Amino acid sequence: MENLNISYNSxxxxxxxxxxxxxxLTEAILVLNRLVEEYNHLDSVCILEDSRQSRLDISLKELRExxxxxxxxxxxxxxxxxADxxxxxxxxxxxxxxxxMVAPLKGYDYRCFSTEKAALAWLKKGVY
Structure with missing residues (x-):
């Protein structure tokens, strides 16, 4: 991964x-760990991930990991x-x-979108 930016808009x-x-997979886990370290104190977390400038190199086995x-x-x-x-x-x-895969997890909801507008609309539906 060449460039990573994570920010929180209060x-x-x-x-x-x-x-x-x-x-x-290693880089995806590093991003996850950083999110946990920085935002685990929040009861509710909405994430807007822009993956349009990146490409996954993850197998289905690694996706399960x-x-x-x-x-x-x-x-x-x-x-x-x-929202991704x-x-x-x-x-x-x-x-x-x-x-x-993650649908059965209580408290975690993931969706992928083709536009930022649709992703933001979905995220705002769940904000406490």
């Missing part, structure tokens, strides 16, 4: 993530809503698979 209570380059990391780290959260903006068929397919 006006709309959204964590913004933008990244560039190729994303491996990432799921286990998320499951391990979301305990104690009322709600985590994670994607722009390729592969990232969309992985996003849909991941959405189905």
């Amino acid at each position: 006006d709309n209570h959204i964590v913004y993530i933008s990244k560039e380059g190729t994303i491996s 990432f799921y286990r990391e998320i499951k391990k780290n979301i305990s104690g959260q009322k709600e985590v809503r994670h 903006i994607v722009d390729t068929p592969f990232e969309t397919a992985i996003g849909v698979i991941f959405q189905q």
Whole structure:
């Protein structure tokens, strides 16, 4: 991963993530750990991730490993809503698979979108 930016907007209570380059499982877990360290104190977390300038290099087996990391780290959260903006068929397919994979998790909801407007509208539906 070449460039990563994570910021929190206190006006709309959204964590913004933008990244560039190729994303491996190790890098995805590093981003997750950083989010947990910086925002775990919040009861409700809305994440808007812009993945349009990055590409995943993650197998389905690794996606299951990432799921286990998320499951391990979301305990104690009322709600985590994670909107991911994607722009390729592969990232969309992985996003849909991941959405189905995490659906049973209580307190974590993931969706992928093609536009920021749609992603923000969905995130705002869940803000406490």
